[in-house]
Amino acid sequence: MDVLNVLGRRKKAIARIYLQEGKGEITINKxxxxxxxxxxxLQYVVQQPFLLTKTESKYDIKANLDGGGxxxxxEALRLAISRALIEIDPEYRPILKxxxxxxxxxxxxxxxxxxxxxxxxxxxxxxx
Numbered sequence: 332m333d334v335l336n337v338l339g340r341r342k343k344a345i346a347r348i349y350l351q352e353g354k355g356e357i358t359i360n361k362x363x364x365x366x367x368x369x370x371x372x373l374q375y376v377v378q379q380p381f382l383l384t385k386t387e388s389k390y391d392i393k394a395n396l397d398g399g400g401x402x403x404x405x406e407a408l409r410l411a412i413s414r415a416l417i418e419i420d421p422e423y424r425p426i427l428k429x430x431x432x433x434x435x436x437x438x439x440x441x442x443x444x445x446x447x448x449x450x451x452x453x454x455x456x457x458x459x
Contacts, residue, residue, distance in 0.1 A: 335418055339411030341436050344399025346407035350415040353391030355381075359408070360396055367396075373405040380413040380432055384423045390415075410435060 339346040357364035357377070368374050381387045392412065396404045413432040416423050427433050441450040448454055 335415045337411045337415040337418065339407040339409070339414065339435075341407040341410065342399050342403040342439060344403035344407040345397050346394055346404065346411045347397075348392050348394045348408065348411045348415060350390050350392050350412070350419075352389065355388030355390065357392045357394070359394045364394075368401065368405055373401065376405045376409050377412070379409055379430075380416055380427060383426050383430055383432070384416055384420075386416065406436065 333351070335348075335350045337348050337350065339348070359367040364377060365374060368377060378387070381390075394408055394411070396408065398404075399407070409432060413427045417427065417433070424433070443450050446454075
């Protein structure tokens with residue numbers, strides 16, 4: 332198996348991963364993934380595709396994460412890993428799809444409009 336290059340996005344975060352067979356090592360921006368994502372929730376989000384497909388320590392990942400916040404980056408990485416696993420074995424598709432890991436979350440920050448305080452909040456109205 333050669334190296335797979337896959338992309339995942341969430342909000343403003345972009346995850347570019349290089350997946351190949353190995354011992355299950357994940358490197359993000361030249362750092363260990365447990366150091367990059369310190370909370371257990373984010374670590375679970377990253378591991379989720381591997382746990383569902385029972386491939387925890389089969390593949391090595393080198394990832395470049397850019398933009399957004401830490402949660403958006405974790406979810407972008409999860410999408411990229413899910414897409415890569417489907418390229419390896421299309422039989423993983425129903426499992427990942429039923430758990431919602433193949434959908435690119437379209438929710439973005441709404442822009443601020445002129446004449447308003449924020450995206451939806453207005454300035455205080457004064458009658459007199």
